[in-house]
Structures are given as structure tokens and as C-alpha cells.
Amino acid sequence: MDIRDVGHEIMASRSWWKFSEGPILTHIMEKFQVFFFYFDPNCSKIAPSGLFDGSVSDITRRFVYHLHGMSTSLLLAAFSGFLYSVSLPNELLPFGSPLIGPIAVVPVFLAVVRVRSIRHAATVGVVFGVVSTLLSNYWLMFFGEFSVWTIGGVTVGYAAYNALFFPFLWVISSPKASLTTVLSSRDRVLPYRPVLIAAAWVAYELLKSRGFLAYPWGLAAYTVSSVQSLIQSGELFGVWGLSFVVVFLNASILEFISAPGTGFPDPKERRRALGYIVSALALVVTFAGFGMVRLRQEVPIVGEFTAVLIQPNTDSWETGNEESSLLVLQSLTREAIIEHGRPDIVVWSETSLRRPYPENQEFFGRFPARDPFTQFLREIETPLVTGAPWRVTPDAHDYMNAVIMIKPDGSVSEWYGKQQLVPFAEEIPFWEFSFVREFFRSVVGIFGVWTPGNESRLFGFSADGHEYSFSAPICFEDAFANVVRRFDHAGADLHVNLTNNSWSRTDSAQYQHFVAALFRTVETRRTLVRSTNSGFTVVLDAHGRTIDSLPMFTAAYLHVTVPVHAPSHRTVYSATGDIVPILFLILVTVFLVARVHTRDRHHRLDRADDAAGD
Structure with missing residues (x-):
């Protein structure tokens, strides 16, 4: 059955159709149409001529086409969430898998490259965040009487985090970013893309591991923690250096298997991408070699x-x-x-x-x-x-x-x-107010909190x-x-x-x-x-x-x-602390600011070229 037939069958359902004729639901669906256009402003471009007519039933058709347009990317994100959770310690692999970790996020990176807009990238991030969090942190369901709040809060939190983070990945990694106002058409191939992706990922890991909501679980470095020689790099860079290596290897594989949005790269692009893989493997060998030397040097x-x-x-x-x-x-x-x-x-x-x-x-x-x-x-x-x-x-x-x-x-x-107290379990903001205490006692089941040490x-x-x-x-x-x-x-x-x-x-x-x-x-x-x-x-x-x-x-x-x-x-x-992820954060921020800052200049050059052509 064609995807268009699915949309028509949904609209042909008499029970739904009669309900949808009501003025209240019509008003709601009209409001939803605005919401839907926010997520897929180009949906009508992929639809057959005349299918979208502006009626109430038009909204359902748009929703079907929206899912159809993103289905592959969402499946890739979900599959990557599964791989990532398996690469971390789990019931079957107590210490995770150093073989799966270096490829676990390739599918979601590929999904980010495929999507057409920042909003789609946010959707990909939500799917990846929900799947990876539920599969790797499901044990939060047993967190006492308020377990629904712990597993639910962490899942929603990571969905929100990734909804904010993945648009940045999209701008860094996708040539389709030129369809937005961030990049111009004359700057489609981003230089050093794997480096930027890995740097952005490590910066994100730092941000989610600090502050009131800090939760340093599921870092990329943990996927290879069973390799003793690799973790010795912690004395130089902390956990962040190893996270960079793991994600850089994933991003280099992405570079190799796909040119920016156009399938397999031409020979020149393939050689460039192969260079990234060689660089990533060289980093792995360097880290492992350093670790082997340090393992032979006993600490007094x-x-x-x-x-x-x-x-x-x-x-x-x-x-x-x-x-x-x-x-x-x-x-x-x-x-x-x-x-x-x-x-x-x-x-x-x-x-x-x-x-x-x-x-x-x-x-x-x-x-x-x-x-x-x-x-x-x-x-x-x-x-x-x-x-x-x-x-x-x-x-x-x-x-x-x-x-x-x-x-x-x-x-x-x-x-x-x-x-460092567990947020919303050991410490709750504004607990000093009686209405906050009453809500958490009667609804959540938390009757007291700890005072943090200083x-x-x-x-x-x-x-x-x-x-x-x-x-x-x-x-x-x-x-x-x-x-x-x-x-x-x-x-x-x-x-x-x-x-x-x-x-x-x-x-x-x-x-x-x-x-x-x-x-x-x-x-x-x-x-x-x-x-x-x-x-x-x-x-x-x-x-x-x-x-x-x-x-x-x-x-x-x-x-x-x-x-x-x-x-x-x-x-x-x-001695130096988290200087590495902080530098990565600065690098990615400077890159993004520079891109936005040069937007108008590039657009003026494009318009000048078009005028000269005329």
C-alpha cells in the first residue's frame, strides 16, 4: 500500500470523520496545523499536487507525510539508541562492548545528515535520547515509591537535552544546513566535520555532567572502559579525551560512508574521509600505546x-x-x-x-x-x-x-x-515553600530532602x-x-x-x-x-x-x-581539570558564531553572482 493510500484510508474512517466535523475539534486541528507547519514547513513540497487542500482532514494527511519523510531517520536514531545502550554496561554485557561503542552513534549521525531542518534534527535527538535512556537506565523504575518520577524525569530530561543538542550537530554536520539561514550555498562541505562533531559531543557531555541536574551516566568513554590501556589517558585528559576518540571514530566512519547528503562520496571525498578514519585509528593506537607504557610504570x-x-x-x-x-x-x-x-x-x-x-x-x-x-x-x-x-x-x-x-x-x-545531591530526590528547589513541600509529599511521595554539604x-x-x-x-x-x-x-x-x-x-x-x-x-x-x-x-x-x-x-x-x-x-x-572539554566548547561556539556572522556576507556574494549571470 502506498503511503498516500494510508493517508486517504485514515480520512475515510467514518467514525473519526463525524467526530472531526465538530467546531471545537476543527478549531483544535487548525491550531495543530500551525504547530505542524513549525515541524515540517516543506511538507507540501513532497506531496502530490492537490492533496493538501487546507481542510481539517488536510492536517492528518500532512502528519502522515511528515512521518513518511522522516521515517528512515527516526529508525536510524532508534537503532543508534539501541546500539549505544548495548555498548554501555548492561545485563548481558556487564562492562559494555568496546567493539560496539566505536560504531554505536554512526546511525544517528547519518540520520542527522539526512534531515532537512533544525526542527527535524531536534526530533531525531528526541528519539535517540528516549530510546538510549530507557534501555540503559530502565533500573530507575525501581527508585522507591516515586520511581515514575525518576525514570520519567530522566527520560524527559534527556529527550529535552538532545532536542537542544542535535540541532547544533545538524548545523555542524549536515550540508542541508545550507537550506537554513546559517550557511550559504557556497559553503556546503564543512571542513573538519568529524573533529567538530566529536568536540561538540564532548562539550555536551561536560554540560550534562555539571550543575543541579548533573548526571554523568552514559558517557562515550564508558563504552571502552574495559580496555585497561585506553583508560590510562584519564591522567591527562580525564574521561573527556577518551570520549573524544570514541566519537571521532564514529564521525570518521560517517564521513567515509556518506558524502554530505549525496550517498557514496567520489574518490576525492573518499580519500579525505579515509584520512579521518586513519587519524582516528592513529589516536586509538596512541592512547593504547601510552596506556601500555603507564601500566608498566607502577605508582609509588x-x-x-x-x-x-x-x-x-x-x-x-x-x-x-x-x-x-x-x-x-x-x-x-x-x-x-x-x-x-x-x-x-x-x-x-x-x-x-x-x-x-x-x-x-x-x-x-x-x-x-x-x-x-x-x-x-x-x-x-x-x-x-x-x-x-x-x-x-x-x-x-x-x-x-x-x-x-x-x-x-x-x-x-x-x-x-x-x-552533589540527586536532583528531585535528595534535593528539591524551593523546598522551603509549603506549597512545594505539599506537592512533592502528596503527589510524588517525597517527604523530606537532604541539605547539601559545602x-x-x-x-x-x-x-x-x-x-x-x-x-x-x-x-x-x-x-x-x-x-x-x-x-x-x-x-x-x-x-x-x-x-x-x-x-x-x-x-x-x-x-x-x-x-x-x-x-x-x-x-x-x-x-x-x-x-x-x-x-x-x-x-x-x-x-x-x-x-x-x-x-x-x-x-x-x-x-x-x-x-x-x-x-x-x-x-x-x-592539575588542569576540565580544560579539554572547555576548550572544545569554546571551539564549537566560535565555529557556530563565525558561521552565523558570515551569513549575510555569503548571501550578498551569492546574489552578486546571480546578478552577474543575468
Whole structure:
């Protein structure tokens, strides 16, 4: 059946037609016509003569032709969203696929090249954002009672992000941009297109990883995180350099398989495109070669200590299991000490204590009833690092999601409050207003929020006569390079992350978190210890290599000897920070501004040429 017949069959439906004759719906459809022309002003150009007559039924025909005109591009975007989600850690491939990552976004880049306008590019971005987000972040559906808001909010957010970002990609990558007022007809082939695409992508990754709505999941570099030699570049460029290489390879393949909107390129264009692929592969080889050299160069170790990490496999969000969870934590800790002897430090996970400890010491003196917590502390005679709420000030009712270190005598020696809170879950704008609180309590199911910390505080302890300091990024804070970099500048000898991901119920959620955190070890050349409720509990050395770990969703303890690395100097990334993506952002901005600025000059030259021809 021809696409035109589909449109006529829809209009021939009597039940719909009778309904559409109503004046109210007619008015609505007329308004929709304006909306539709916004998305496809050229739709009538591809339609048979006389098919669009301006009637109410005309709107449905336009909609059918609009979908027909974009169907291939939308399918390419959806397919690319699928490939991208498979290239990231998932249930089938726990660490993603370094083979799929370098080709995953080629289809969506091809879709961007094919479309005719900025509005179509935004539609492609929406499809890619929705598909890739739902397939890779579906575990957000298990985010407590307000899961519909988390999965829905993230999906809508990424759809909006990509709806804004993909028009920029279109201007950079598509020769059809000359159909807009951005580029002139005499400037159809964009120079260095793969470089600009990769730079724009990395700049976008930086922007979505900063600020209140920051969510550094799904970065292009994560698709190749299982290749140890490649991730060593993190000490130079952070995660951004590797993201650039992955996207540059994708964009170079796009350059090779398609000249600007005209199918296969001529030999000259093919040679130019092949040059980009060779350049991309040369970058991969360079990064891998650098990594192989660095993997053979051990980062100096100034000491080591023994730690016991407790993974209780309980969800601290659940109600009614506070006592049983604490008993599991204490039992596993005792078991580890009996089996291996007393460690230098014991680490539990995020919010293992569900009540503010200093204000509830009397309570913990009798709770749990069978094995009071304060008695347990005296028994183990070891500093305990655990997650717990922390009151901001003694006379306030505001609390932080915090990590505290409790000494055997029951006193708190140090604490740290989480700075990067989960938006609309741990922190909500304008929470101080009663109508906002009422909405989130009655509609969403959120009854309270945390107060963000404002200081990168460190913890200290001694082992074998040495004093060590460590940071304690909480939950997804270890996925933020800028947060851990501040700890590095504060003087942390290593990083100890406390996390609760048990609510996710999936391995993929925990592996995705782990892969994001993995780069912090290379960026700072420091050890990373991750102690979690249900996984991934692991200790990584300064090269990102696993020293020891626990299986997912298993109640267990990990007794491990932790090396303390001391690099002779700060890494390039730790010293310079996010300079690479910032430079990329400036580059792309200058390019776009220059294009728009020269628009009128090009148009005047075009008109002058036309006049001379006449």
C-alpha cells in the first residue's frame, strides 16, 4: 500500500470523520496545523499536487507525510539508541562492548545528515535520547515509591537535552544546513566535520555532567572502559579525551560512508574521509600505546593497611528492617574479625545507620535489643566508617546525607556531608515553600530532602605507625570527576566511596556506577575503595585494576589489604581539570558564531553572482 493510500484510508474512517466535523475539534486541528507547519514547513513540497487542500482532514494527511519523510531517520536514531545502550554496561554485557561503542552513534549521525531542518534534527535527538535512556537506565523504575518520577524525569530530561543538542550537530554536520539561514550555498562541505562533531559531543557531555541536574551516566568513554590501556589517558585528559576518540571514530566512519547528503562520496571525498578514519585509528593506537607504557610504570606505594568492607545486601530505604539490617552488619563484621583478625578500619555503606548518631547514642546503647550498637563498637576496637544522617547545626532540623567515623569509645572523630545531591530526590528547589513541600509529599511521595554539604572534608586514621587521610564521596559522587578532584586537592591519600544501589535490583545499574567511578583512580592515581549495600564492592589500584571484590547482591564481607599510592606529582588532569572539554566548547561556539556572522556576507556574494549571470 502506498503511503498516500494510508493517508486517504485514515480520512475515510467514518467514525473519526463525524467526530472531526465538530467546531471545537476543527478549531483544535487548525491550531495543530500551525504547530505542524513549525515541524515540517516543506511538507507540501513532497506531496502530490492537490492533496493538501487546507481542510481539517488536510492536517492528518500532512502528519502522515511528515512521518513518511522522516521515517528512515527516526529508525536510524532508534537503532543508534539501541546500539549505544548495548555498548554501555548492561545485563548481558556487564562492562559494555568496546567493539560496539566505536560504531554505536554512526546511525544517528547519518540520520542527522539526512534531515532537512533544525526542527527535524531536534526530533531525531528526541528519539535517540528516549530510546538510549530507557534501555540503559530502565533500573530507575525501581527508585522507591516515586520511581515514575525518576525514570520519567530522566527520560524527559534527556529527550529535552538532545532536542537542544542535535540541532547544533545538524548545523555542524549536515550540508542541508545550507537550506537554513546559517550557511550559504557556497559553503556546503564543512571542513573538519568529524573533529567538530566529536568536540561538540564532548562539550555536551561536560554540560550534562555539571550543575543541579548533573548526571554523568552514559558517557562515550564508558563504552571502552574495559580496555585497561585506553583508560590510562584519564591522567591527562580525564574521561573527556577518551570520549573524544570514541566519537571521532564514529564521525570518521560517517564521513567515509556518506558524502554530505549525496550517498557514496567520489574518490576525492573518499580519500579525505579515509584520512579521518586513519587519524582516528592513529589516536586509538596512541592512547593504547601510552596506556601500555603507564601500566608498566607502577605508582609509588608509601604504605598499606587492612580494611574490612561489609556488604549486607539490605536496602536501607525499606521500612521495618532497621534492626535486622544492623544485626547483619554487626554479624558480618564480627565474622571477618574472627576469621582474619582485627583490621585497621571497618567500612560499612551509605545510610547504614538510619538515625543521626550523636543525638541518638542513648538509643543505640540499647538497639538492637539483642546486640546493642555501642557495645559492638567497644568490642571490635576498630574505627568504623559508616553512612548516617548528620544534623547541620545542633539547633536545626536540617540533615545531611553523611559519612561519619566512630571511634571504639563511641565518639565521632570526623564527618562529611554529601555535596552533589540527586536532583528531585535528595534535593528539591524551593523546598522551603509549603506549597512545594505539599506537592512533592502528596503527589510524588517525597517527604523530606537532604541539605547539601559545602566542604570537602577528609578523614584520618593510623596504621602501622603511618597516618593516612581519605575522602568519602557518597553514592554517585564518585562518578563526578570534579568532586573527587577537589578531594585530591584537599590532600586525600585515597578515596573511599560508600554507596547504596540495592534499590536498583539490577547488576547493570551497579556496573554502570562502577564504570563511571573507575576513571577517578586514573585521574588522581589514587586507590579507590567502594563499600556498598549490595554491589559493586571493590578495591581498585591507581591504574584502575581490581585488587579484590565481592559478588553482587550477596551478604558478605571483604577483608583486603589496601595499598596507599603516592604519585610523585599531581596528574595533568588533577592539575588542569576540565580544560579539554572547555576548550572544545569554546571551539564549537566560535565555529557556530563565525558561521552565523558570515551569513549575510555569503548571501550578498551569492546574489552578486546571480546578478552577474543575468
